[in-house]
Amino acid sequence: xxxxxxxxxxxxxxxxxxxxxxxxxxxxxxxxxxxxxxxxxxxxxxxxxxxxxxxxxxxxxxxxxxxxxxxxxxxxxxxxxxxxxxxxxxxxxxxxxxxxxxxxxxxxxxxxxxxxxxxxxxxxxxxxxxxxxxxxxxxxxxxxxxxxxxxxxxxxxxxxxxxxxxxxxxxxxxxxxxxxxxxxxxxxxxxxxxxxxxxxxxxxxxxxxxxxxxxxxxxxxxxxxxxxxxxxxxxxxxxxxxxxxxxxxxxxxxxxxxxxxxxxxxxxxxxxxxxxxxxxxxxxxxxxxxxxxxxxxxxxxxxxxxxxxxxxxxxxxxxxxxxxxxxxxxxxxxxxxxxxxxxxxxxxxxxxxxxxxxxxxxxxxxxxxxxxxxxxxxxxxxxxxxxxxxxxxxxxxxxxxxxxxxxxxxxxxxxxxxxxxxxxxxxxxxxxxxxxxxxxxxxxxxxxxxxxxxxxxxxxxxxxxxxxxxxxxxxxxxxxxxxxxxxxxxxxxxxxxxxxxxxxxxxxxxxxxxxxxxxxxxxxxxxxxxxxxxxxxxxxxxxxxxxxxxxxxxxxxxxxxxxxxxxxxxxxxxxxxxxxxxxxxxxxxxxxxxxxxxxxxxxx
Numbered sequence: 379x380x381x382x383x384x385x386x387x388x389x390x391x392x393x394x395x396x397x398x399x400x401x402x403x404x405x406x407x408x409x410x411x412x413x414x415x416x417x418x419x420x421x422x423x424x425x426x427x428x429x430x431x432x433x434x435x436x437x438x439x440x441x442x443x444x445x446x447x448x449x450x451x452x453x454x455x456x457x458x459x460x461x462x463x464x465x466x467x468x469x470x471x472x473x474x475x476x477x478x479x480x481x482x483x484x485x486x487x488x489x490x491x492x493x494x495x496x497x498x499x500x501x502x503x504x505x506x507x508x509x510x511x512x513x514x515x516x517x518x519x520x521x522x523x524x525x526x527x528x529x530x531x532x533x534x535x536x537x538x539x540x541x542x543x544x545x546x547x548x549x550x551x552x553x554x555x556x557x558x559x560x561x562x563x564x565x566x567x568x569x570x571x572x573x574x575x576x577x578x579x580x581x582x583x584x585x586x587x588x589x590x591x592x593x594x595x596x597x598x599x600x601x602x603x604x605x606x607x608x609x610x611x612x613x614x615x616x617x618x619x620x621x622x623x624x625x626x627x628x629x630x631x632x633x634x635x636x637x638x639x640x641x642x643x644x645x646x647x648x649x650x651x652x653x654x655x656x657x658x659x660x661x662x663x664x665x666x667x668x669x670x671x672x673x674x675x676x677x678x679x680x681x682x683x684x685x686x687x688x689x690x691x692x693x694x695x696x697x698x699x700x701x702x703x704x705x706x707x708x709x710x711x712x713x714x715x716x717x718x719x720x721x722x723x724x725x726x727x728x729x730x731x732x733x734x735x736x737x738x739x740x741x742x743x744x745x746x747x748x749x750x751x752x753x754x755x756x757x758x759x760x761x762x763x764x765x766x767x768x769x770x771x772x773x774x775x776x777x778x779x780x781x782x783x784x785x786x787x788x789x790x791x792x793x794x795x796x797x798x799x800x801x802x803x804x805x806x807x808x809x810x811x812x813x814x815x816x817x818x819x820x821x822x823x824x825x826x827x828x829x830x831x832x833x834x835x836x837x838x839x840x841x842x843x844x845x846x847x848x849x850x851x852x853x854x855x856x857x858x859x860x861x862x863x864x865x866x867x868x869x870x871x872x873x874x875x876x877x878x879x880x881x882x883x884x885x886x887x888x889x890x891x892x893x894x895x896x897x898x899x900x901x902x903x904x905x906x907x908x909x910x911x912x913x914x915x916x917x918x919x920x921x922x923x924x925x926x927x928x929x930x931x932x933x934x935x936x937x938x939x940x941x942x943x944x945x946x947x948x949x950x951x952x953x954x955x956x957x958x959x960x961x962x963x964x965x966x967x968x969x970x971x972x973x974x975x976x977x978x979x980x981x982x
Contacts (some may be wrong), residue, residue, distance in 0.1 A: 383403065384952060390617055394619065395412065396471075402456060410647065414620060414630065418507070421711070424713060428712075430504050463493050470485075484561060501545065522534075531562060532562070599663070604970045629647065643717055643719065694726070742760065790851065796822055841870075847894075850891075852909035865920050886933070887910045907936070927977070
C-alpha cells in the first residue's frame with residue numbers, strides 16, 4: 379500500500395461539525411476533533427509514520443478497490459473484490475441534529491461480506507494534537523479507550539481487539555451476508571463510554587443518516603443537466619459547514635501541497651469571508667435558504683466585531699468567529715510526500731485584503747432578494763463599514779491570492795470595493811436606510827474611473843492583475859458577475875481572449891503566472907479549479923456557449939471517483955492542494971446554473 383495515496387483517492391464523511399477523509403483502501407487518513415479547525419486525531423496524509431490512521435480492510439494485497447457514495451448521501455461505501463469474495467466497508471458520521479456544539483463525534487465503520495468469505499483486519503493508531511501528544515491505552519472487554527491531554531477516544535467493535543503497543547488491532551472473518559461494526563468516538567477527557575454498538579442498532583442509524591441526506595437534497599431546486607455533480611457539490615458544501623454557526627470552512631484539510639515537495643502548503647480549515655460570501659448565491663440558487671441565512675447572520679456578527687479604526691473585517695476567522703491562532707510550522711511532520719513546511723494557522727488572516735468588503739456586501743445583497751434582512755442595528759454596522767471603506771479603498775493590499783511578496787494596487791480588490799459601494803447604495807435605497815450616499819457614490823464612481831484608466835493594459839488589450847504591470851489574473855473573471863462590466867463589453871471580450879491565450883491550458887485555468895508576478899513564494903502550482911469554473915461562467919455570460927460547455931465537461935472529468943475536487947489540478951491531471959475545497963464546489967454550482975440558463979435561452 380502506498381505510504382501516501384493520491385489526494386484524490388479519498389471520500390469525505392462528516393457530522394456537520396467535523397469530518398474524516400477515508401481512502402479507497404479503507405484507511406481514515408484525516409480526522410480533526412471536535413471541530414474542523416481542532417487538532418488532528420488521524421493525520422497520516424501529513425506524516426505516514428507520525429500522523430496516525432485507522433485502517434479497516436480485507437487481508438491480502440490481491441483485492442481491487444472501488445469506492446462510491448450511497449446515492450444522494452454522505453454515506454461512503456468502499457468495496458473490495460478478490461477471488462475469495464467481495465467485502466464492503468460502509469463509513470458514516472451521523473449529522474448532529476441539535477445544531478449545538480459538542481465535543482462528542484462518532485465515526486461508524488460497518489463491514490460486511492456480500493459474496494464469499496472475507497477476512498477483514500483493523501488497525502487503529504490515533505495520534506493526538508498533530509502527533510505531538512502521547513496517549514495511554516485502556517483495553518477491556520467493552521473495547522479500547524485512548525486517553526490524551528484534554529481528549530479521549532473510544533473504540534468499540536463487534537470482534538476481539540488486541541493491544542499493539544499503545545494502539546489496537548483486530549480481525550474478523552465474515553461469510554456471505556454477515557456483518558460487523560467498529561465505532562470510533564472522540565469526546566472530552568472524562569466523557570462516558572458510548573453504548574455498546576450492535577449491528578441492528580447501527581443499521582437503524584444508517585438508514586436514518588441516508589434519510590437525512592436524501593430529504594435535505596430533495597429541497598434543492600436544481601433540475602439542470604448536471605444534477606449528479608451539482609448534488610454532490612451541494613452535499614460537500616453542507617459537509618464543510620459548521621452547523622452551530624453556519625460558517626463554512628475553505629477545505630477539510632491543512633498542509634496538502636499545491637506542488638509536490640513545494641512550500642505552498644496552507645491551513646484551510648477556517649472560514650474566509652470571501653469564500654463564505656460567494657457561497658450565498660450558490661446556496662440560494664439551489665433553494666437552500668436556511669444555510670444562506672445562517673452564514674449571513676455569522677457575517678453580520680463579524681461586521682460588529684471589527685475595530686473600525688483599524689480594519690472592519692479580518693480576511694478569515696475560526697468557525698466560531700474567533701481570530702485565528704498565530705501561524706506556526708509543525709516541524710515534526712514530514713508533510714505529504716515530503717512537502718514541507720506543514721503550517722498550522724494562517725498568517726494571511728493578518729493581511730489587508732480589500733476585496734472581502736465587496737464579497738460581504740454581495741452576500742448581504744443577494745440575501746435581500748429572498749427576504750434575508752439584517753435589521754436596523756445590522757444596517758448600522760454595514761453603513762459604518764462602508765464609511766470606513768470610503769477612506770480606505772485607495773491603497774495597496776495583499777489581494778485575493780494572499781501574496782507574500784508585498785502589497786500592490788490589485789485591480790480585483792478595486793473592482794470588489796466598487797461592488798461594495800454599489801450593493802450598499804442599492805440596499806440603502808431598497809430599505810430606505812440612513813446612509814452617506816453622496817460619499818459612497820463618489821467612491822464608487824472614482825473606483826470605476828480608476829480601474830478603467832489604470833487597470834487596463836494597452837499591450838495586452840486586457841484588464842490586468844495590478845496597476846504596475848501587464849500580468850493577467852483569473853480573479854477578474856468575476857467582473858461581469860458583479861456587474862462591473864457587461865459580459866459582452868468589447869473590452870471584456872478582449873480580456874477573455876487574452877486570458878485564453880495566456881492563462882488557459884487545455885481548458886484548465888491558472889490563477890496567474892508567479893514567474894511574471896512574483897508572490898514571495900518559491901516553486902510553482904497547478905491550474906486552479908475555482909478559476910476554471912469561473913472561466914466557464916464568464917464564457918457562458920459572454921455567449922461563447924460551445925467553448926463554455928466543452929470546458930465545463932472537460933473539467934468534470936478531473937473530479938475524483940466520488941465527484942470531489944481539490945484546490946488544483948497538476949500537470950498530469952492529479953489533484954493537488956487541500957481537499958475537498960469548498961470554493962471549487964460552489965463555483966461548479968454557479969457555473970452549471972449559468973450554463974444551464976444560457977443553453978435554455980438558446981433552445982427557446
